[in-house]
Amino acid sequence: MRQFTARIVRLNALANGHVLAAVAGPLPGGHAAGQFYLALPAERNQSAHHYLRLPLFLESFGPDGMTIELPPDLTYLSPGDELDLAGPCGRGLILPERARNVLLIAGPAGPARLRPIADSALARRALIVLYSETPQSLDGLSPEIEARFGPAHLSEAVGWADAIYADLERSALSDLQRRLRDGAANGEWPTLPLAFALLKPPMPCGVGACLACAVFTSHGWKLACADGPFFDLLDLEL
Ligand code: FES
Known part of the structure; x- marks a missing residue:
C-alpha cells in the first residue's frame, strides 16, 4: 500500500x-x-x-x-x-479456474463496484451475466455482458453460474445466502456455485490495525480490509 x-x-x-x-x-x-x-x-x-x-x-x-x-x-x-x-x-480476487460462467449480482448501487471483476473475467474469456432485482444502467459495461433484471431470473442465473459475485446491502446478502442454502437443500441446483460477497464496513486504517472492520465468519473473526473485502458468502454470519 x-x-x-x-x-x-x-x-x-x-x-x-x-x-x-x-x-x-x-x-x-x-x-x-x-x-x-x-x-x-x-x-x-x-x-x-x-x-x-x-x-x-x-x-x-x-x-x-x-x-x-x-x-x-x-x-x-x-x-x-x-x-x-x-x-x-485488501486481498485481490483471483477468479477460480473453474469459473467460466460468472454471475454478477448488483443491488440499487448498480454494477460499478463489480466492473473490475467483469473486466478480469472477460480477459479470461468467461461468460458474464449481470443480475439485479431492479433495472440498472449498463453504462460503461462491456456489451458482451448479458443483463437479467427481475426476481424471476434469479433461479435460472444461479443454476447457470460457476461463480457469483454480489454487491448488495447486508439484508439482501442475507436473503441471497438463505436462497442459496435452501436451493441447494431442495435440489433446485445440482451444484451450488462458488459465491462471494462484497462487504463494506467502515475501514479507517486499511491495514488490520484498528479492528473496526471485523466480520464474523464460520472460520472466526476476519478483517474486511485485510482478508476481504470479498468473502465466501456461505461462510458469513450475517
Ligand atoms: S480498517 Fe482497520 S483493521 Fe480493518
Missing part, C-alpha cells in the same frame, strides 16, 4: 444517484480486482465533516487514470479537487 495524491478530472453522476470520479496522478502501477483505496480530501474545509478515511471502490483502471465511486460524504468534491489516497488495500 502507498499514499499518494490524485486529482479529480471528471465527475459522472449516475441515474441511481451514485457519483463516479475519474482521477489522475501518480497512481499505483496496478491492482487486482476486489482491491480498494482509502481516501480523505487533500484540502479540508467545512464540507469535510469526517476525519476517518473512507473506502473507495474502483470502477475501472487504465494507463491514464482510474475511475472510483465517491461515497456520499465525498460527493461535494468537484473536478480539480484532490484526494489523499492510500492503497491498494
